[in-house]
Amino acid sequence: MNDDATQPIVRMQALNKHFGNLHVLKDIDLEIVPGEVVVVIGASGSGKSTLIRCINGLEEYQLGKLEVDGSQLLPFGKSNRALQRIRTEVGMVFQQFNLFPHLSVVDNITLAPMKVRGWSRADALETANRLLERVGITDQAHKYPAQLSGGQQQRVALARALAMEPRLMLFDEPTSALDPEMIGEVLDAMRELAKEGMTMVIVTHEMGFAREVADRVIFIHQGEITEQGEPESLFDNPQHERTQSFLSRVL
Numbered sequence: 001m002n003d004d005a006t007q008p009i010v011r012m013q014a015l016n017k018h019f020g021n022l023h024v025l026k027d028i029d030l031e032i033v034p035g036e037v038v039v040v041i042g043a044s045g046s047g048k049s050t051l052i053r054c055i056n057g058l059e060e061y062q063l064g065k066l067e068v069d070g071s072q073l074l075p076f077g078k079s080n081r082a083l084q085r086i087r088t089e090v091g092m093v094f095q096q097f098n099l100f101p102h103l104s105v106v107d108n109i110t111l112a113p114m115k116v117r118g119w120s121r122a123d124a125l126e127t128a129n130r131l132l133e134r135v136g137i138t139d140q141a142h143k144y145p146a147q148l149s150g151g152q153q154q155r156v157a158l159a160r161a162l163a164m165e166p167r168l169m170l171f172d173e174p175t176s177a178l179d180p181e182m183i184g185e186v187l188d189a190m191r192e193l194a195k196e197g198m199t200m201v202i203v204t205h206e207m208g209f210a211r212e213v214a215d216r217v218i219f220i221h222q223g224e225i226t227e228q229g230e231p232e233s234l235f236d237n238p239q240h241e242r243t244q245s246f247l248s249r250v251l
Protein backbone atom coordinates (compact mmCIF):
# COMPACT_ATOMS: atom_id res chain seq x y z
CA MET A 1 0.00 0.00 0.00
CA ASN A 2 1.05 3.53 -0.67
CA ASP A 3 0.77 5.38 2.63
CA ASP A 4 2.36 8.64 1.64
CA ALA A 5 -0.52 11.09 1.65
CA THR A 6 1.28 13.43 -0.72
CA GLN A 7 1.88 10.82 -3.44
CA PRO A 8 -0.70 10.69 -6.23
CA ILE A 9 -3.04 7.73 -5.87
CA VAL A 10 -3.46 7.66 -9.66
CA ARG A 11 -0.57 8.45 -11.95
CA MET A 12 -1.38 8.13 -15.63
CA GLN A 13 1.23 9.16 -18.17
CA ALA A 14 0.70 9.40 -21.93
CA LEU A 15 -1.83 6.61 -21.76
CA ASN A 16 -3.21 5.38 -25.08
CA LYS A 17 -6.05 2.95 -25.59
CA HIS A 18 -7.39 1.47 -28.82
CA PHE A 19 -10.39 -0.69 -29.51
CA GLY A 20 -9.20 -2.24 -32.76
CA ASN A 21 -8.74 0.68 -35.12
CA LEU A 22 -10.51 3.09 -32.83
CA HIS A 23 -8.10 5.31 -30.89
CA VAL A 24 -10.20 5.90 -27.78
CA LEU A 25 -7.74 7.50 -25.33
CA LYS A 26 -4.96 9.72 -26.65
CA ASP A 27 -1.93 10.54 -24.53
CA ILE A 28 -3.85 10.99 -21.32
CA ASP A 29 -1.86 12.50 -18.46
CA LEU A 30 -3.69 12.44 -15.17
CA GLU A 31 -2.59 12.59 -11.56
CA ILE A 32 -5.02 12.35 -8.69
CA VAL A 33 -3.95 13.01 -5.13
CA PRO A 34 -5.52 11.47 -2.01
CA GLY A 35 -8.74 13.21 -0.99
CA GLU A 36 -9.25 14.79 -4.40
CA VAL A 37 -12.68 14.69 -6.07
CA VAL A 38 -12.36 14.70 -9.84
CA VAL A 39 -15.40 14.93 -12.10
CA VAL A 40 -15.06 13.83 -15.73
CA ILE A 41 -17.43 15.37 -18.27
CA GLY A 42 -17.76 15.10 -22.03
CA ALA A 43 -20.08 14.00 -24.81
CA SER A 44 -21.28 10.45 -25.21
CA GLY A 45 -18.56 8.32 -26.82
CA SER A 46 -15.72 10.67 -25.84
CA GLY A 47 -13.96 7.99 -23.73
CA LYS A 48 -15.07 8.80 -20.16
CA SER A 49 -16.03 5.25 -19.20
CA THR A 50 -12.96 3.79 -20.85
CA LEU A 51 -10.76 6.22 -18.94
CA ILE A 52 -12.08 5.30 -15.52
CA ARG A 53 -12.28 1.59 -16.39
CA CYS A 54 -8.55 1.68 -17.16
CA ILE A 55 -7.90 2.88 -13.60
CA ASN A 56 -9.09 -0.39 -12.07
CA GLY A 57 -7.95 -2.56 -14.95
CA LEU A 58 -11.42 -3.29 -16.34
CA GLU A 59 -9.97 -2.16 -19.67
CA GLU A 60 -6.41 -2.74 -20.74
CA TYR A 61 -4.41 -0.08 -22.52
CA GLN A 62 -1.62 -0.39 -25.08
CA LEU A 63 0.80 2.46 -24.52
CA GLY A 64 1.86 4.70 -21.65
CA LYS A 65 2.20 4.27 -17.92
CA LEU A 66 -0.32 3.73 -15.18
CA GLU A 67 0.26 3.49 -11.46
CA VAL A 68 -2.61 3.13 -9.01
CA ASP A 69 -2.02 3.29 -5.27
CA GLY A 70 1.63 2.47 -5.78
CA SER A 71 1.10 -0.53 -8.08
CA GLN A 72 2.05 -0.51 -11.76
CA LEU A 73 -0.72 -1.58 -14.11
CA LEU A 74 1.14 -2.69 -17.21
CA PRO A 75 -0.11 -2.37 -20.80
CA PHE A 76 -1.94 -5.30 -22.42
CA GLY A 77 -3.21 -6.43 -19.01
CA LYS A 78 0.16 -7.97 -18.16
CA SER A 79 -0.01 -7.43 -14.42
CA ASN A 80 -2.20 -9.98 -12.67
CA ARG A 81 -0.95 -9.44 -9.14
CA ALA A 82 -1.19 -5.67 -9.36
CA LEU A 83 -4.61 -6.07 -10.92
CA GLN A 84 -5.85 -8.14 -8.02
CA ARG A 85 -4.50 -5.64 -5.52
CA ILE A 86 -5.93 -2.67 -7.34
CA ARG A 87 -9.37 -4.24 -7.64
CA THR A 88 -9.29 -4.73 -3.88
CA GLU A 89 -8.33 -1.13 -3.16
CA VAL A 90 -10.48 0.59 -5.80
CA GLY A 91 -14.28 0.56 -5.54
CA MET A 92 -16.57 1.16 -8.48
CA VAL A 93 -20.22 2.10 -8.85
CA PHE A 94 -21.80 1.57 -12.27
CA GLN A 95 -24.75 3.12 -14.04
CA GLN A 96 -26.68 -0.17 -13.89
CA PHE A 97 -25.96 -0.94 -10.19
CA ASN A 98 -24.65 -4.47 -11.03
CA LEU A 99 -25.82 -6.00 -7.75
CA PHE A 100 -25.87 -9.80 -7.52
CA PRO A 101 -29.58 -10.48 -8.17
CA HIS A 102 -29.65 -13.82 -6.32
CA LEU A 103 -28.19 -12.38 -3.11
CA SER A 104 -29.95 -10.34 -0.45
CA VAL A 105 -28.83 -6.77 0.17
CA VAL A 106 -26.76 -7.77 3.17
CA ASP A 107 -25.18 -10.73 1.36
CA ASN A 108 -24.29 -8.43 -1.56
CA ILE A 109 -22.37 -6.28 0.89
CA THR A 110 -20.66 -8.97 2.98
CA LEU A 111 -19.53 -11.20 0.09
CA ALA A 112 -16.32 -9.45 -0.99
CA PRO A 113 -15.06 -8.50 2.49
CA MET A 114 -15.40 -12.17 3.53
CA LYS A 115 -14.02 -13.70 0.32
CA VAL A 116 -11.35 -11.20 -0.63
CA ARG A 117 -10.39 -9.62 2.68
CA GLY A 118 -10.97 -12.76 4.74
CA TRP A 119 -13.18 -11.09 7.33
CA SER A 120 -15.37 -13.15 9.64
CA ARG A 121 -19.09 -13.14 8.91
CA ALA A 122 -19.69 -11.24 12.16
CA ASP A 123 -17.25 -8.48 11.21
CA ALA A 124 -18.59 -8.23 7.68
CA LEU A 125 -22.16 -8.03 9.01
CA GLU A 126 -21.28 -5.31 11.45
CA THR A 127 -19.74 -3.25 8.66
CA ALA A 128 -22.68 -3.95 6.35
CA ASN A 129 -25.16 -2.76 8.96
CA ARG A 130 -23.19 0.38 9.64
CA LEU A 131 -23.01 1.16 5.91
CA LEU A 132 -26.69 0.43 5.34
CA GLU A 133 -27.52 2.86 8.10
CA ARG A 134 -25.24 5.41 6.56
CA VAL A 135 -26.91 5.19 3.13
CA GLY A 136 -30.34 5.11 4.79
CA ILE A 137 -31.60 1.60 3.97
CA THR A 138 -31.36 -0.42 7.18
CA ASP A 139 -34.93 -1.67 6.77
CA GLN A 140 -34.16 -3.29 3.39
CA ALA A 141 -31.24 -5.47 4.50
CA HIS A 142 -32.91 -8.80 3.81
CA LYS A 143 -34.63 -7.91 0.56
CA TYR A 144 -33.34 -8.82 -2.88
CA PRO A 145 -32.22 -6.19 -5.40
CA ALA A 146 -35.32 -6.60 -7.59
CA GLN A 147 -37.50 -5.63 -4.61
CA LEU A 148 -35.78 -2.25 -4.28
CA SER A 149 -36.17 1.02 -6.16
CA GLY A 150 -33.34 2.11 -8.44
CA GLY A 151 -32.21 4.71 -5.94
CA GLN A 152 -32.12 2.12 -3.17
CA GLN A 153 -30.22 -0.34 -5.37
CA GLN A 154 -27.63 2.27 -6.19
CA ARG A 155 -27.19 3.12 -2.51
CA VAL A 156 -26.67 -0.60 -1.82
CA ALA A 157 -24.09 -0.67 -4.61
CA LEU A 158 -22.32 2.22 -2.92
CA ALA A 159 -22.43 0.45 0.46
CA ARG A 160 -21.11 -2.71 -1.17
CA ALA A 161 -18.13 -0.87 -2.64
CA LEU A 162 -17.42 0.95 0.65
CA ALA A 163 -17.48 -2.31 2.61
CA MET A 164 -14.10 -3.13 1.07
CA GLU A 165 -12.67 0.06 2.60
CA PRO A 166 -11.39 1.28 -0.76
CA ARG A 167 -8.68 3.89 -1.12
CA LEU A 168 -10.29 5.26 -4.27
CA MET A 169 -13.85 5.23 -5.59
CA LEU A 170 -14.82 5.34 -9.27
CA PHE A 171 -18.34 6.27 -10.38
CA ASP A 172 -19.57 5.83 -13.94
CA GLU A 173 -22.76 7.85 -14.40
CA PRO A 174 -24.20 6.57 -11.12
CA THR A 175 -27.50 8.44 -11.52
CA SER A 176 -28.09 8.13 -15.27
CA ALA A 177 -30.35 5.07 -14.95
CA LEU A 178 -32.45 6.55 -12.16
CA ASP A 179 -35.86 8.17 -12.21
CA PRO A 180 -35.43 11.88 -11.53
CA GLU A 181 -36.92 11.71 -8.03
CA MET A 182 -34.23 9.22 -6.97
CA ILE A 183 -31.19 11.08 -8.22
CA GLY A 184 -30.99 13.30 -5.14
CA GLU A 185 -30.70 10.47 -2.63
CA VAL A 186 -27.73 8.94 -4.48
CA LEU A 187 -26.00 12.30 -4.95
CA ASP A 188 -26.52 13.03 -1.23
CA ALA A 189 -24.72 9.82 -0.30
CA MET A 190 -21.86 10.68 -2.67
CA ARG A 191 -21.68 14.22 -1.30
CA GLU A 192 -21.27 12.80 2.22
CA LEU A 193 -18.50 10.54 1.04
CA ALA A 194 -16.68 13.44 -0.60
CA LYS A 195 -16.96 15.45 2.64
CA GLU A 196 -15.36 12.59 4.54
CA GLY A 197 -12.32 12.89 2.33
CA MET A 198 -12.73 9.91 0.00
CA THR A 199 -10.71 10.13 -3.21
CA MET A 200 -13.28 9.99 -6.01
CA VAL A 201 -13.38 10.00 -9.80
CA ILE A 202 -16.90 10.62 -11.03
CA VAL A 203 -18.29 10.55 -14.56
CA THR A 204 -21.57 12.42 -14.47
CA HIS A 205 -23.90 14.71 -16.38
CA GLU A 206 -25.09 16.30 -13.12
CA MET A 207 -23.37 19.63 -13.60
CA GLY A 208 -24.80 21.25 -10.45
CA PHE A 209 -23.42 18.38 -8.38
CA ALA A 210 -20.08 18.60 -10.20
CA ARG A 211 -19.80 22.29 -9.47
CA GLU A 212 -20.55 21.69 -5.82
CA VAL A 213 -18.34 18.68 -5.00
CA ALA A 214 -15.52 18.65 -7.54
CA ASP A 215 -12.06 19.88 -6.72
CA ARG A 216 -11.30 19.56 -10.40
CA VAL A 217 -13.40 19.05 -13.53
CA ILE A 218 -11.91 17.36 -16.58
CA PHE A 219 -13.47 17.81 -20.00
CA ILE A 220 -12.77 15.02 -22.49
CA HIS A 221 -13.33 15.39 -26.21
CA GLN A 222 -12.67 12.50 -28.60
CA GLY A 223 -10.30 10.76 -26.22
CA GLU A 224 -8.28 13.80 -25.22
CA ILE A 225 -8.33 15.99 -22.14
CA THR A 226 -9.20 19.27 -23.81
CA GLU A 227 -9.47 21.35 -20.68
CA GLN A 228 -9.48 20.96 -16.91
CA GLY A 229 -9.69 23.15 -13.86
CA GLU A 230 -11.62 24.13 -10.78
CA PRO A 231 -15.37 23.95 -11.38
CA GLU A 232 -15.86 27.72 -11.17
CA SER A 233 -13.33 28.46 -13.87
CA LEU A 234 -14.25 25.55 -16.13
CA PHE A 235 -18.01 26.12 -15.96
CA ASP A 236 -18.03 29.93 -15.85
CA ASN A 237 -15.06 30.70 -18.01
CA PRO A 238 -14.21 27.79 -20.32
CA GLN A 239 -11.20 28.58 -22.45
CA HIS A 240 -11.56 26.04 -25.23
CA GLU A 241 -14.20 26.32 -27.93
CA ARG A 242 -15.05 22.59 -27.57
CA THR A 243 -15.68 23.03 -23.85
CA GLN A 244 -17.84 26.08 -24.52
CA SER A 245 -19.99 24.31 -27.06
CA PHE A 246 -20.37 21.20 -24.87
CA LEU A 247 -21.36 23.29 -21.87
CA SER A 248 -23.79 25.38 -23.88
CA ARG A 249 -25.60 22.15 -24.74
CA VAL A 250 -25.75 20.71 -21.22
CA LEU A 251 -26.00 23.66 -18.82
Ligand code: ADP
Pocket residue numbers: 019022024042043044045046047048049050051
Ligand atom coordinates in the same frame (compact mmCIF):
# COMPACT_ATOMS: atom_id res chain seq x y z
P1 ADP B 1 -18.27 7.53 -22.96
O1 ADP B 1 -18.25 6.81 -21.65
O2 ADP B 1 -17.63 8.88 -22.91
O3 ADP B 1 -19.64 7.61 -23.55
P2 ADP B 1 -16.80 5.23 -23.89
O4 ADP B 1 -15.54 5.24 -23.11
O5 ADP B 1 -17.85 4.27 -23.46
O6 ADP B 1 -17.38 6.70 -23.99
O7 ADP B 1 -16.49 4.91 -25.40
C1 ADP B 1 -15.49 5.59 -26.15
C2 ADP B 1 -15.46 5.02 -27.54
O8 ADP B 1 -15.02 3.66 -27.49
C3 ADP B 1 -16.80 5.01 -28.24
O9 ADP B 1 -16.59 5.27 -29.60
C4 ADP B 1 -17.29 3.59 -28.03
O10 ADP B 1 -18.15 3.20 -29.07
C5 ADP B 1 -15.99 2.81 -28.07
N1 ADP B 1 -16.04 1.59 -27.25
C6 ADP B 1 -16.32 1.51 -25.94
N2 ADP B 1 -16.24 0.24 -25.50
C7 ADP B 1 -15.90 -0.52 -26.57
C8 ADP B 1 -15.65 -1.91 -26.77
N3 ADP B 1 -15.74 -2.77 -25.76
N4 ADP B 1 -15.34 -2.31 -28.01
C9 ADP B 1 -15.22 -1.44 -29.03
N5 ADP B 1 -15.42 -0.11 -28.92
C10 ADP B 1 -15.78 0.35 -27.70
Ligand code: MG
Pocket residue numbers: 048049050172
Ligand atom coordinates in the same frame (compact mmCIF):
# COMPACT_ATOMS: atom_id res chain seq x y z
MG1 MG C 1 -19.80 6.04 -20.52
